[in-house]
Amino acid sequence: MPSVALISEHASPLARPGAVDNGGQNVYVAHVARHLANSGHRVDVFTRRDGPLPEVVQWHPRVRVIHVPAGPPHYLPKEDMLPFMDAFAEYMLGFARRQRQHYDAVHANFFMSGKAALPLCRALSIPLVITFHALGRVRRLHQREADRFPPSRFAIEEELVRCADRIIAECPADHADLVQHYGADPRRIDIVPCGFDASEFAPTDRAQARAALGWDPATFSILQLGRMVPRKGVDNVIRALALLRRTHGVAARLYVVGGESTDPARDRSPELARLRHLAQAEGLAHAVQFVGRRDRDQLATFYGAADVFVSTPWYEPFGITPVEAMACARPVVGSDVGGIRYSVLDGDTGFLVPPNDPAALAQRLALLAARPELGRRLGTAGLRRARGMFTWRLVARQLARIYADCQRASPAERPMAHAIRARLSAGASPPAVGVRGASPAAVPGLASP
Template structure:
């Protein structure tokens, strides 16, 4: 029977402040799942690389039975994901040393992202402990949508190809990700199980638009368009700015009623090229009166922003799932999203929001206008979105994952491959 589980999240801590360069849905996923399992009495150790001197050896803030363990590997400074690779052997050695020092044995390993998958495979070689892998994003998919192909090192894709073979089971968030693993990575179908991320429905639930706006001090006469996430080119926030400019040309009265808020990143970070580019574009399109770069917000206050919004916008070029869309839907807010990856699976077009082609500001403008001038439609979509999100509650998702964990452990005990 499973009692102790090792989570691996090498390149980012589940306790990292949200809205940073490399914090997002994966951080939320690991934190929320660990909390759910910890409350059930499972012992969860989350191993992540130390990137700051202020980080403790062990942090127990997530909840009972959950430890976030910071491992020394490489310089104690923030690194890009790819810069972690040379230090994976050191990371692995220190995880082994921790387990030996504390005399703990893990029943199963759950690794997240390709870097963690490499570590999980090495731990499996030494411990004999089976591991499940969730990639969250796939290198091949990011490579296919980039204009400069050399940005994505082949090292990542090659490692992902190996992990697909090494892992005892691969957790795919959606049927689209399963198809990508089969098509691009030649994974064995029986090794993949589709289990989507969950959402904390106690935190994310409808609050009431006006009540939320009052708590946030927002103007009552404005319709809030909301983006939440990392500020990077992949997210295509520029498409929303072009959509607003299109609205201004076609129906200036509608534009006057709107406020587009970007929650994420640091608007004063001169090193974030995408943030600087978006701010310049805002000025060039004469949208400064309608756009607010609010910076990052903690998870605890995000429900108010979602509930205050007329619609949440996700115009990304690629999303493996789209945790923001799920949180918005749970909060009773419809989503306008690109018809890509997990978003095409999660958002039900015409029911819980709208799906649009990528890089299509005209279509986004049309859909924004539709929801602004038809509040009844917006309200109905919000209700349907909230209802759909109930099936993603973390207690249900955790049950499915535990079944998968137990299946793999039993199979290993029986000597099956």
């Protein structure tokens, strides 16, 4: 039975998505782990302990979640976790040795997980696969001074690009960014998208969904769902709603799902406060409903109740929510950026608009409000595309093939071995493992450079 270690330092599969640092990566890791297990793999998920949690949780019959004691046992913003990754790495190496656990592959998620994975992979000669989920240089281009990650992130990502056996790009834009900004070898990049679970998301009757949620059956209803952070562009949707009502004469309503609490009145997050203020300033307090965070088993009802799903972030490495909306046969209007440009086919499954352009968004929404049959046609096409390309079962199957390909390469042929040889021949010190350090002899095939 193949065995895989999934590392996700800040995004636990046990966490509820919707809060500031709980989003697509949590969903990705949870579903990849579960579907790999369903296909016969044993999976250990390593994530940072952020509360009074047991060391090991048997989450599914073949999936364990291991809570790593790295840093204080409470919530930390992910931007503050980098100093604890050496302790994270040392714990994982010790855990693998204590358990006598052999991993056929290590799949790191995010650059800090990759940093923690390198000592484990070097010491035990395990192939390393990495999904970055977001790239530091791309993030810095878009967020500028709002990006709190240190510049050292770039060097860590560069080392991971050199050393990883395979790099998972989530869409063609991600592939291009890896090559352009990091000089990644295209031969070691595989495009594997994110997905949806058909047992969670499927078409539902709109009237029944609206009745369940208490929505007006006749009002043109727009859904925005996801984390409440500035880059998601929820403010852009609110401004577009104002134009839709004032300029186009559509008495639409916007439902915003997500946040820190299930009770939006108790949510004190700065971003939600900013969005509330904007809605009031636009005269939309009666037309925008902040719903709060909802569990995943409730999300399909929200997708099903909406006439259209909107997602207009400044940038988006992939974006799972548009795929979920498509799986519910709803048209999507999304930003013409990153992964949304890949998942949404403009004019076929929805529409693409420039980010931060409320007028363009309002124009597309007005078209869908005027032509309900167009929304139904786009939604049907989106459902076909989602089922054909973006299921978690397909994602896990592709990842399993990649892990197996990595296993077939000899240790001396792997990129990590070449990267270490290059450092040694240039006179650099051998790479450290945890806080104890290791020599080249710790990696088979590297006893002499």
